[in-house]
Amino acid sequence: MASTIAHHDQPGSTHWTGSHEMTVRVFELFATLFVFGIVSIIGGIFQLRCGRASWIAMVVLLGLAAIMYFIGQDIMRLGRQ
Secondary structure: OHHHHHOOOOOOOOOOOOOHHHHHHHHHHHHHHHHHHHHHHHHHHHHHHHOOOOHHHHHHHHHHHHHHHHHHHHHHHHHHO
């Protein structure tokens, strides 16, 4: 994705048509998704080692899911403009 955005002016390449604000929001969504995956892995390791789910991991994952929802809504709003 970063390569597509950085080299959008080369002929024959894929083009990114989003605004600067949309680009920032998309990368925020990717970063949140990456953190979600890391927390999921850590929570899974904790569960395997301790035999119980981590409440902290679950709360953080729910919070990240809410953040991803609102960032996604913002991206959809920007796409309609």
